[in-house]
Amino acid sequence: MTVTDLPEGVEPTPLALLLLGREADLGSERGVSCPGSLPAASDPALVDRAAAAKAALGDSVFVLGHHYQRDEVIQFADVTGDSFKLAQQAAARPEATYIVFCGVHFMAESADILTADSQQVVLPDLAAGCSMADMATAEQVAQAWDVLTDADAAAGTVPVSYMNSSAAIKAFTGRHGGTICTSSNAERALRWSFQQGQRVLFLPDEHLGRNTAVRSLGLTLDDCVVYDPRKPGGGVSAARLRDAKMILWRGHCSVHGRFSLDCVHEVRERIPGVTVLVHPECRHEVVEAADLVGSTEYIIATVDAAPAGSAFAVGTELNLVQRLAKRHPDKIVAFLDRTVCFCSTMNRIDLPHLVWSLESLAGGSVVNRISVDPETARYARKALDQMLALPQYAP
Ligand code: 13P
Ligand code: SF4
Numbered sequence: 509m510t511v512t513d514l515p516e517g518v519e520p521t522p523l524a525l526l527l528l529g530r531e532a533d534l535g536s537e538r539g540v541s542c543p544g545s546l547p548a549a550s551d552p553a554l555v556d557r558a559a560a561a562k563a564a565l566g567d568s569v570f571v572l573g574h575h576y577q578r579d580e581v582i583q584f585a586d587v588t589g590d591s592f593k594l595a596q597q598a599a600a601r602p603e604a605t606y607i608v609f610c611g612v613h614f615m616a617e618s619a620d621i622l623t624a625d626s627q628q629v630v631l632p633d634l635a636a637g638c639s640m641a642d643m644a645t646a647e648q649v650a651q652a653w654d655v656l657t658d659a660d661a662a663a664g665t666v667p668v669s670y671m672n673s674s675a676a677i678k679a680f681t682g683r684h685g686g687t688i689c690t691s692s693n694a695e696r697a698l699r700w701s702f703q704q705g706q707r708v709l710f711l712p713d714e715h716l717g718r719n720t721a722v723r724s725l726g727l728t729l730d731d732c733v734v735y736d737p738r739k740p741g742g743g744v745s746a747a748r749l750r751d752a753k754m755i756l757w758r759g760h761c762s763v764h765g766r767f768s769l770d771c772v773h774e775v776r777e778r779i780p781g782v783t784v785l786v787h788p789e790c791r792h793e794v795v796e797a798a799d800l801v802g803s804t805e806y807i808i809a810t811v812d813a814a815p816a817g818s819a820f821a822v823g824t825e826l827n828l829v830q831r832l833a834k835r836h837p838d839k840i841v842a843f844l845d846r847t848v849c850f851c852s853t854m855n856r857i858d859l860p861h862l863v864w865s866l867e868s869l870a871g872g873s874v875v876n877r878i879s880v881d882p883e884t885a886r887y888a889r890k891a892l893d894q895m896l897a898l899p900q901y902a903p
Pocket of ligand 1: 589590591592672690691692761789803804805
């Protein structure tokens with residue numbers, strides 16, 4: 509695809525292309541590109557073409573849009589949400605033949621697992637992966653379980669996998685009696701897990717695991733150990749594995765991991781009285797220094813509910829922060845970092861890819877179908893159903 513729509517002043521360097529989602533980051537994405545020919549990004553008829561294809565498909569298509577998607581895509585979403593809400597929504601639409609998932613690969617896999625066999629899930633760009641999800645492979649997790657078994661620590665360990673993980677990891681979780689969680693129910697998932705066993709293997713985001721365990725469950729930093737799949741034995745002694753309450757997989761989000769304590773101090777100087785509002789994928793010291801912490805749905809609800817004149821510095825993906833700022837001209841909604849920070853993989857889904865997938869569907873051809881094999885899907889579903897059934901706990 510040629511790049512014709514860079515903002516004024518932005519040269520088409522590899523970094524700019526990456527930030528705009530126009531190039532594959534072979535280090536953090538699946539490195540796959542789409543078959544077929546995409547419409548040019550400069551085509552002025554793209555919006556009309558997407559609208560026409562969607563209208564032609566009628567109720568047979570349901571378009572889901574994650575909050576980190578670009579505005580040009582989100583305008584065509586039938587429902588927007590965080591990963592938890594979108595999983596629920598996908599499961600609640602049995603009448604839609606096609607689910608077009610404007611999000612990333614693991615979300616589309618979950619939608620496929622939660623929907624009927626007759627429904628087909630489409631990811632408009634197959635290169636929309638998640639660098640965090642790629643930090644835990646099924647082989648590494650199977651090896652880690654062997655390490656725990658050898659250390660006499662597997663019995664009593666409940667796996668809790670963040671939604672941001674492959675279907676294979678979700679299946680591992682289901683096979684071992686664990687649950688999936690998202691950033692909006694991680695506390696409930698941990699409370700439930702500690703009723704099933706004495707320790708949790710939390711993967712693949714060490715920050716969400718640590719932040720939830722320490723801030724919401726009152727565990728100490730010393731109760732947590734970090735298991736590094738690149739080190740022999742995870743880099744942790746057998747005794748530490750046995751003593752730990754939380755075994756955190758060494759993985760992180762490359763977007764949220766960028767926010768630092770300096771960003772928090774700098775914004776408090778720049779905007780006096782600002783409320784610092786961050787996603788729990790941020791590092792522990794950032795979350796500790798913030799005023800409020802929560803999932804993307806929580807962030808949106810908090811800014812929406814605040815009175816005019818409020819000021820927020822938001823530590824999450826930039827498409828969402830920009831949309832919130834636009835929606836609330838009577839409030840200050842600043843980005844927590846001074847540097848631009850989109851999720852490059854979320855940004856892969858753009859209008860040309862959406863038009864291409866909708867027009868292909870309208871023409872009778874299903875492109876970029878995401879399909880999880882039945883055996884993996886069966887156990888992954890067990891862990892996803894466990895998440896959807898997590899009990900409420902009194903505050
Ligand atoms: P949410 O669970 O808040 O939607 O976050 C998903 C995600 O990918 C955050 O980086
Ligand atoms: Fe993955 Fe981070 Fe992008 Fe979310 S923001 S999809 S965790 S890379």
